[in-house]
Amino acid sequence: MVSIQDLKKINSYEWEIPQSYRPDMRVPVRIFASKELLQDVSRDKSLEQAVNATSLPGLVGSVMVMPDMHQGYGFPIGGVAATRYPDGVISPGGIGYDINCGVRLLGSRLTYQETKPYLNELATSLNQFCPSGVGTGGHHRLTTKEVEQVCREGSDWAKKSGFASDQDLRRTEEGGHIRGADPRHLSPRALKRGTDQVGSLGAGNHFIEIDLVEKIFDPRAAQAMGLQEGDLALQIHCGSRGLGHQVCSDYVKSLQAAVHRFGIVLPDRELVCAPMDSPEGEAYLSAMRCAANYAFANRQVLSHYAREAFESVLAGKVNDWHLHQVYDVAHNIGKIETHLIEGKSIQVCVHRKGATRAFGPGAADLPSEYKKIGQPVLVPGSMGTSSWVLRGTEEAMQRSLGSCCHGAGRVMSRTKAKKTIWGEDLRKQLEKDGITIRARSMSGLAEEAPAAYKDVDLVVDTVTNAGIAAKVALLKPLVVIKG
Amino acid sequence: MNDKTAGFEEVAHTADLEIRVWGKDLVSLFKQAAVGMLHLSGVEELEEGISFVKQNITLEAMDYEGLLILFLEELLYRLTEEYMIFEVGKLSISSEFTLKAQLKGTQIKSYQRDIKAVTYHNLNIRSTPQGYEVNIVFDI
Numbered sequence: 001m002v003s004i005q006d007l008k009k010i011n012s013y014e015w016e017i018p019q020s021y022r023p024d025m026r027v028p029v030r031i032f033a034s035k036e037l038l039q040d041v042s043r044d045k046s047l048e049q050a051v052n053a054t055s056l057p058g059l060v061g062s063v064m065v066m067p068d069m070h071q072g073y074g075f076p077i078g079g080v081a082a083t084r085y086p087d088g089v090i091s092p093g094g095i096g097y098d099i100n101c102g103v104r105l106l107g108s109r110l111t112y113q114e115t116k117p118y119l120n121e122l123a124t125s126l127n128q129f130c131p132s133g134v135g136t137g138g139h140h141r142l143t144t145k146e147v148e149q150v151c152r153e154g155s156d157w158a159k160k161s162g163f164a165s166d167q168d169l170r171r172t173e174e175g176g177h178i179r180g181a182d183p184r185h186l187s188p189r190a191l192k193r194g195t196d197q198v199g200s201l202g203a204g205n206h207f208i209e210i211d212l213v214e215k216i217f218d219p220r221a222a223q224a225m226g227l228q229e230g231d232l233a234l235q236i237h238c239g240s241r242g243l244g245h246q247v248c249s250d251y252v253k254s255l256q257a258a259v260h261r262f263g264i265v266l267p268d269r270e271l272v273c274a275p276m277d278s279p280e281g282e283a284y285l286s287a288m289r290c291a292a293n294y295a296f297a298n299r300q301v302l303s304h305y306a307r308e309a310f311e312s313v314l315a316g317k318v319n320d321w322h323l324h325q326v327y328d329v330a331h332n333i334g335k336i337e338t339h340l341i342e343g344k345s346i347q348v349c350v351h352r353k354g355a356t357r358a359f360g361p362g363a364a365d366l367p368s369e370y371k372k373i374g375q376p377v378l379v380p381g382s383m384g385t386s387s388w389v390l391r392g393t394e395e396a397m398q399r400s401l402g403s404c405c406h407g408a409g410r411v412m413s414r415t416k417a418k419k420t421i422w423g424e425d426l427r428k429q430l431e432k433d434g435i436t437i438r439a440r441s442m443s444g445l446a447e448e449a450p451a452a453y454k455d456v457d458l459v460v461d462t463v464t465n466a467g468i469a470a471k472v473a474l475l476k477p478l479v480v481i482k483g
Numbered sequence: 484m485n486d487k488t489a490g491f492e493e494v495a496h497t498a499d500l501e502i503r504v505w506g507k508d509l510v511s512l513f514k515q516a517a518v519g520m521l522h523l524s525g526v527e528e529l530e531e532g533i534s535f536v537k538q539n540i541t542l543e544a545m546d547y548e549g550l551l552i553l554f555l556e557e558l559l560y561r562l563t564e565e566y567m568i569f570e571v572g573k574l575s576i577s578s579e580f581t582l583k584a585q586l587k588g589t590q591i592k593s594y595q596r597d598i599k600a601v602t603y604h605n606l607n608i609r610s611t612p613q614g615y616e617v618n619i620v621f622d623i
Contacts, residue, residue, distance in 0.1 A: 044497045070498055071498060072499070073499060073603075073604030073620045073622060074603075074604055096622070097599040097600040097602075097622045134593070134594060134595060135593065135594065135597065189564075193563075202597060203597050204596075204597060245599040248600060252603060253552065253553070253556075268604060268605055269548070269603035269604075269605075270603045270604040270606075272603070411497065413495040414500065415496075443595070444596070
């Protein structure tokens with residue numbers, strides 16, 4: 001197991017596991033963490049998993065891990081790895097089962113003072129309008145043809161169906177529609193699982209949250225995003241649901257044979273992969289994009305119902321109840337991007353698993369209003385704790401492939417959390433702290449307890465001190481809806 | 484269900500769920516893995532007027548580990564998509580990595596936890612003096 005003694009200190013927030021650590025490493029591991037956060041990391045297998053990830057053929061630069069890293073399967077959560085396009089590999093396990101799990105932030109002009117009397121009603125209404133929980137589908141039942149359309153077009157499908165505005169799409173990573181998604185690469189099971197889950201939250205760590213914009217750190221960026229101190233905002237965290245899980249399962253399985261064919265030797269079978277210019281690699285890339293589009297559409301439809309929930313409670317009571325899109329980012333995805341690596345501008349597939357894109361000012365994919373400030377980076381905290389809005393920096397482009405952390409990161413196993421924390425007690429504590437909770441499962445609530453996570457403030461301090469993101473706003477939770 | 488020859492236990496994992504499963508032979512190992520997965524999904528109540536469905540499945544893989552994943556995925560798909568839990572009846576596993584199983588299914592009303600996938604992470608069926616054991620990580 002990798003220990004802290006194996007790490008080379010680059011500066012107070014960056015560490016390296018040199019390529020000489022293990023013979024099968026193709027590149028070094030670069031860790032973004034404070035010394036304090038490294039202590040957490042050394043307790044689980046995340047660094048070992050990062051070392052395993054360095055064995056993928058075609059890697060360039062280094063495999064990076066963000067300060068919210070924790071043990072996953074195959075890749076660690078918080079991992080970022082780039083492979084040369086198109087002859088490098090793509091690895092489904094380096095993206096994860098919940099393809100394009102991500103976060104969306106909506107802002108408002110609703111002040112906390114005027115909305116306070118309605119928060120309880122808003123919680124109930126959101127819970128009714130936005131379906132959540134284990135095995136719960138959305139309001140819509142799609143035909144297979146419609147699911148294929150969602151997979152091809154993502155949020156553009158949502159717009160055609162009346163669930164999105166132009167601004168919503170413009171302020172979504174890739175406009176919510178990644179090109180090159182061909183549903184012919186999806187299995188019948190994947191398509192079937194997509195028929196009833198568009199616009200559904202799911203369970204686990206997914207949530208909808210009403211937040212208070214508690215503090216602004218960068219007024220110019222906050223203004224561009226439409227965030228003001230004392231106003232409400234809404235976060236949605238979910239992904240591609242059963243369709244995405246099925247895509248990943250299907251391809252992790254089918255690529256088991258491909259690695260033999262390509263003579264690729266890996267330390268963990270979950271890392272199976274295929275060159276992107278092989279039929280297997282092309283098929284997965286296309287199927288993964290289908291699931292990513294499904295997830296963009298899913299969050300878009302959920303936003304539509306969240307807006308309806310707000311309207312149903314607040315219409316006639318306040319002047320402006322509209323929720324405007326701030327941004328929507330993926331944190332489990334593989335993207336073909338151009339980066340400057342070792343002095344050369346090259347096309348790579350950036351695997352982000354539990355990591356967020358954080359493009360700096362001027363990046364091509366950003367809408368005009370964000371061109372000067374950089375991409376909004378959304379970092380939700382654990383349930384009941386603060387969340388952060390950051391922005392991407394020029395340094396992120398140079399040092400972290402335009403990537404950043406995605407959340408607080410777990411430190412405690414679910415089993416231990418359930419044993420030590422009683423869901424009902426936790427709910428009472430959170431309500432005492434002024435947070436309204438709607439949760440389908442009390443044991444599920446216990447598993448997501450703040451004590452099971454790292455301190456998100458420490459994670460955010462690390463990425464901002466390292467320079468790969470800058471603080472824009474601090475959000476404090478008021479209402480939490482859990483599946 | 485746990486005894487010396489066959490059973491399962493939960494192993495701590497930071498974010499997902501892991502079980503260690505053991506059995507005196509591959510058949511009992513596979514059956515225990517199925518029981519372990521259902522335990523993790525927290526199946527609650529059976530549908531009133533229980534209906535039984537019988538199904539036979541045949542699966543093929545490149546090795547026993549691959550076969551174990553296919554087998555668990557089949558059961559997981561039926562749970563999440565059809566709300567059916569299956570008791571595994573006669574089960575045979577050939578040395579050519581073909582699995583044949585008779586399944587007896589029961590409709591359920593709900594379950595507690597969505598298991599997103601059965602992963603290949605460090606999946607390795609080990610032989611022990613008592614038979615076989617394996618650790619399985621589920622993404623949740």
